[in-house]
Amino acid sequence: MNPHYHVCHECDTLNKISTPNRPGRYKCANCSAKLYTYKPAMNERIYALNLAALFLFILTNYFPFLSFHVAGSVSHANFATSIIYLYRDHEWLLGTAILLTTIVFPLVRILIYIILFGSQFHNYLPRYATHMIKILNKLLPWGMLDVFFLAILVSIVKLVKMGTIIPGTSLWAFILMVFILAWSQSMYDPHQVWEHIGRRRKALQQKEKLATI
Amino acid sequence: MRAIDKNIAACPTCHNLVQMPFGKQKGYALCPRCDSEVYMRKSDAVQKTWALLLASIVFYIPANLLPMMHVITFAGTESDTIMSGVFYFISDKSYLIAFVIFTASIFVPILKILILIYLLISVQKRSCMHRQRRKKLYVLTEIIGRWSMVDVYVVGVMTALVHFAGLTEIKPGIGANFFLLVVILTMFAAMSFDPKLIWDIKECNENREQ
Numbered sequence: 020m021n022p023h024y025h026v027c028h029e030c031d032t033l034n035k036i037s038t039p040n041r042p043g044r045y046k047c048a049n050c051s052a053k054l055y056t057y058k059p060a061m062n063e064r065i066y067a068l069n070l071a072a073l074f075l076f077i078l079t080n081y082f083p084f085l086s087f088h089v090a091g092s093v094s095h096a097n098f099a100t101s102i103i104y105l106y107r108d109h110e111w112l113l114g115t116a117i118l119l120t121t122i123v124f125p126l127v128r129i130l131i132y133i134i135l136f137g138s139q140f141h142n143y144l145p146r147y148a149t150h151m152i153k154i155l156n157k158l159l160p161w162g163m164l165d166v167f168f169l170a171i172l173v174s175i176v177k178l179v180k181m182g183t184i185i186p187g188t189s190l191w192a193f194i195l196m197v198f199i200l201a202w203s204q205s206m207y208d209p210h211q212v213w214e215h216i217g218r219r220r221k222a223l224q225q226k227e228k229l230a231t232i
Numbered sequence: 233m234r235a236i237d238k239n240i241a242a243c244p245t246c247h248n249l250v251q252m253p254f255g256k257q258k259g260y261a262l263c264p265r266c267d268s269e270v271y272m273r274k275s276d277a278v279q280k281t282w283a284l285l286l287a288s289i290v291f292y293i294p295a296n297l298l299p300m301m302h303v304i305t306f307a308g309t310e311s312d313t314i315m316s317g318v319f320y321f322i323s324d325k326s327y328l329i330a331f332v333i334f335t336a337s338i339f340v341p342i343l344k345i346l347i348l349i350y351l352l353i354s355v356q357k358r359s360c361m362h363r364q365r366r367k368k369l370y371v372l373t374e375i376i377g378r379w380s381m382v383d384v385y386v387v388g389v390m391t392a393l394v395h396f397a398g399l400t401e402i403k404p405g406i407g408a409n410f411f412l413l414v415v416i417l418t419m420f421a422a423m424s425f426d427p428k429l430i431w432d433i434k435e436c437n438e439n440r441e442q
């Protein structure tokens with residue numbers, strides 16, 4: 020990356036980044052807000068992590084994460100069951116909110132990461148990169164898998180007195196997925212994405228020039 | 233040096249620096265690198281945040297008074313509000329879980345609303361006091377806000393697991409809906425506030441430079 024200026028998103032200070040190729044965390048000089056983290060090979064890492072996350076996402080949603088035994092009867096819950104039961108009780112607002120924040124938004128984020136970084140990894144120019152990054156920025160606070168994880172723990176403690184709780188396969192996949200997603204998010208830096216796109220564009224333009232000559 | 237003094241804004245999508253064509257706060261420019269709209273500041277940040285904040289305060293009252301969920305057993309129906317849930321766990325000596333529910337459902341929303349009111353009033357009064365601390369408080373509201381969703385999810389998980397007709401059943405209460413709205417509205421309120429406004433007051437910056 021070239022030396023550049025970075026505007027702090029918290030206090031609007033212009034920070035000069037004179038050693039952009041040194042890996043590490045960059046902080047604002049005025050308010051010490053975290054500007055971004057530079058890690059080499061961000062592309063490959065985020066792509067790989069999100070492929071793993073997609074696989075875990077399918078596992079989590081396919082298998083039940085908790086089973087509950089009371090007096091001979093059993094019930095299983097995966098992500099979809101809680102939503103189905105909420106819709107059945109005509110709790111549209113609650114059902115939709117849980118559907119969006121635990122299934123739709125996380126899935127969209129994983130897919131966008133895969134498309135955005137996968138296309139760069141395989142040396143394509145990602146189309147609609149602006150739109151994808153805009154959607155990523157919008158969705159970031161609304162994917163709440165980590166919060167849902169805490170909720171599962173609280174529910175286990177609440178239900179443990181009423182019957183037997185058995186954690187399912189997908190709970191482990193789910194925990195792993197939450198960590199992987201947090202890890203890939205901590206590396207994400209749109210600046211590098213655009214540096215990369217800029218380089219690709221230049222290369223393509225030069226190719227076109229050569230072709231016309 | 234601050235970006236506003238140079239009439240520069242950062243593109244929210246690609247972090248490119250964009251020279252703003254218009255004078256100060258109004259209007260936007262298009263980023264030459266990625267074609268996003270670039271604003272100097274979030275538009276009408278203070279008014280929008282106030283509106284969302286007041287709405288969330290209004291919804292916060294029924295969220296706490298109305299039942300979060302109903303536990304239906306053969307012995308009858310029992311309704312739980314947030315507070316009664318906390319008291320239940322305290323009487324049950326599950327202090328950790330009582331602490332988690334109290335923090336996520338009562339402490340965090342109130343803290344968030346109070347912090348935002350403090351930030352809005354201090355910006356409107358053009359205060360120069362404690363700017364570092366106010367910036368930290370804003371970051372805090374952004375981080376903790378989502379965690380209030382815990383109680384909504386707990387209701388969802390419990391409804392999914394406990395539905396043995398005739399034996400025990402758990403159904404969500406109307407309070408959960410209001411609580412959900414409080415969480416969503418406070419999150420939108422925190423997002424619509426612009427922390428750069430804290431540092432925008434000219435007189436403070438001049439004093440500091442002397």
Ligand SMILES: [Zn+2]
Nearest residue numbers: 027030047050
């Ligand atoms: Zn700063």
Ligand SMILES: [Zn+2]
Nearest residue numbers: 243246263266
């Ligand atoms: Zn841009």
